[in-house]
Amino acid sequence: MNKFFVSTPLGYELTTLADMKECWPYLLGKDAKAHSLSFPEVEVLQGGLEFETELFAAVQLNFFLKTANRVLLRMTSFRTKDLPKFYQKFKSLPWREYLSHGKVEWEVAAQKSRLNNEKRLQESAEKALSELFPGTPADAEFCGSIYVRMEDDLCTVSLDATGEHLHKRGWSILKGEAPLRETIAAYLLKEMIGEATPAETREVTLMDPMMGAGTFLTEARSLFQGQFQREYAFQKWKKTPKLFQSPSFIFNYDLPPSILFKAFVGMDIEEKMLKVVKENFGEVENQIKAQEKDRFQPVSLTLQHQNAMTGEKPATSHLWMILNPPYGERLSSEGLGGLKGLSHELCRRYQPEKIGILFPEKEKLTNVPNGYLLEKEVKINNGGLRCLFTLLTRL
Numbered sequence: 001m002n003k004f005f006v007s008t009p010l011g012y013e014l015t016t017l018a019d020m021k022e023c024w025p026y027l028l029g030k031d032a033k034a035h036s037l038s039f040p041e042v043e044v045l046q047g048g049l050e051f052e053t054e055l056f057a058a059v060q061l062n063f064f065l066k067t068a069n070r071v072l073l074r075m076t077s078f079r080t081k082d083l084p085k086f087y088q089k090f091k092s093l094p095w096r097e098y099l100s101h102g103k104v105e106w107e108v109a110a111q112k113s114r115l116n117n118e119k120r121l122q123e124s125a126e127k128a129l130s131e132l133f134p135g136t137p138a139d140a141e142f143c144g145s146i147y148v149r150m151e152d153d154l155c156t157v158s159l160d161a162t163g164e165h166l167h168k169r170g171w172s173i174l175k176g177e178a179p180l181r182e183t184i185a186a187y188l189l190k191e192m193i194g195e196a197t198p199a200e201t202r203e204v205t206l207m208d209p210m211m212g213a214g215t216f217l218t219e220a221r222s223l224f225q226g227q228f229q230r231e232y233a234f235q236k237w238k239k240t241p242k243l244f245q246s247p248s249f250i251f252n253y254d255l256p257p258s259i260l261f262k263a264f265v266g267m268d269i270e271e272k273m274l275k276v277v278k279e280n281f282g283e284v285e286n287q288i289k290a291q292e293k294d295r296f297q298p299v300s301l302t303l304q305h306q307n308a309m310t311g312e313k314p315a316t317s318h319l320w321m322i323l324n325p326p327y328g329e330r331l332s333s334e335g336l337g338g339l340k341g342l343s344h345e346l347c348r349r350y351q352p353e354k355i356g357i358l359f360p361e362k363e364k365l366t367n368v369p370n371g372y373l374l375e376k377e378v379k380i381n382n383g384g385l386r387c388l389f390t391l392l393t394r395l
Contacts, residue, residue, distance in 0.1 A: 002058065002073060003051070004051060004052070004071060004073055005050050006049045006061065006065065006068050007048040007068065007069040008048050008049070008068050008069060009047075011381075012068075013046075015187055019064065019065050019068070022224070024039050026064075026254065026255055028249070030056055030241060034254065037053060037054060058073070058161070059161050062162050062166065062227075062232045063228055064226050065166060066182075066183065069166055070162035071160075072147060073159045074156065074157075074158050075093050075094075075159055076155075077154060079154050081114035083121075086155060087124045087125075087127070090125050091128035091131065091132065095129065095132055096238075097238060097239045098237045099129075099144050099238070100238060102126075102130050103137075103140045105142050106146055107160075108149075111151055112151055112152050116150065121148055122148070144160065145233065146160070164230070167181050167183040168230065169182055169227050179213050180358075185215045188356060191378050192356045198256075201260050202260070204353070205318060205319050206261045206264050206265070206321075207265040207266070207352070208265075208322055209321060209346065210325050211273065211277055214280055216324070217277065217281060218280050218281055221260070221284050221288075222258070222288065223260055224256065224260065225258050225288055226250065226255065227287075250291055253291075258288050258291075258292060261320075262318070263301075263316070264281075264300065264301045265302045266301070267305075267306055269306070269307050271305045274305055278301075281301050285299075320355070321354070324357075324358040324382075325342060325357065325358075327385070339363045340363060343357055343365060344369045347394075351371075353394050354391065354394070356389055356391045358387050358388075358390075359390055360387050361388050365388075368392065371394060371395050372394055372395060373393050376391045377391070378391070
């Protein structure tokens with residue numbers, strides 16, 4: 001058994017825990033069949049989840065967690081106030097079981113400790129690795145990332161199992177201006193779905209009337225599917241289970257059907273964004289098709305170059321809307337009365353069963369549109385801006 005830490009944005013911890021519980025039954029065992037491990041006891045901490053389980057199970061969480069940042073293998077935790085002890089402890093760890101050589105990337109943080117010089121800590125750890133892996137070429141590629149955290153004289157050393165941040169799904173080929181991070185989009189979609197069952201959501205058309213690069217649409221299409229096409233750091237480890245070194249391992253998963261919504265509609269006043277969304281959504285479809293093969297069913301995507309306030313309305317009886325509108329002066333100049341007016345106009349014009357809008361916190365909705373109930377307000381940090389995801393439900 002190994003200890004792991006799944007890091008999350010602040011406030012996402014319980015949603016990521018729910019993600020973990022949802023995907024746990026579908027993980028593979030060493031024999032490439034469904035595993036028999038019980039769900040671990042998880043400690044919910046600020047900014048993440050800590051638990052113990054088998055290595056082969058934990059690394060698979062990289063494929064499925066949509067609201068997490070990364071998965072870290074805890075190598076050790078120990079108390080120390082002097083550099084020689086840190087050096088000896090660090091060098092004694094089983095790095096040869098994971099790393100192919102000694103060139104790694106570093107994340108070192110130290111506070112409230114006797115050892116608070118981050119540069120000296122990194123130099124000491126580098127010296128230990130150079131002695132464990134003599135002769136590492138200077139031009140070698142990085143073979144891993146090591147995290148060293150020193151706080152209150154407690155040192156925690158972790159090895160990154162993820163690599164690039166998990167919001168980099170491997171299918172958003174093109175981006176627009178000020179793109180919404182995929183982890184935020186997934187989190188908000190899960191908040192919007194709430195207790196709705198798959199049978200209920202499959203009757204729904206999901207619409208983003210100000211879609212930008214279409215992050216809400218692509219995340220909704222892939223919300224409960226694995227991300228197998230991109231590379232992960234653990235796949236370079238010497239100790240990686242052989243199962244995950246073959247691209248065919250993805251066909252061993254017995255995942256539920258990928259269709260979550262009946263259809264998707266996107267609108268934008270920038271014509272160039274239609275091509276961006278079409279290509280990004282198409283890449284998601286291609287990757288799901290590669291996983292599902294004969295079981296794959298495409299879904300309807302309708303993209304419209306128009307102003308959502310004046311253009312054609314989709315003909316559907318079950319419409320949900322979700323959007324991250326521009327926060328600048330544009331909406332006010334269009335006579336909508338800013339973001340607050342936007343919510344009223346969208347509800348009046350489209351009468352969606354649900355509508356979720358990401359507002360700056362200072363634009364908090366105080367007057368709910370007629371015929372709607374304020375279901376929830378979720379606090380979100382969107383690129384450093386404090387926001388509220390305001391979810392309205394039609395009465």
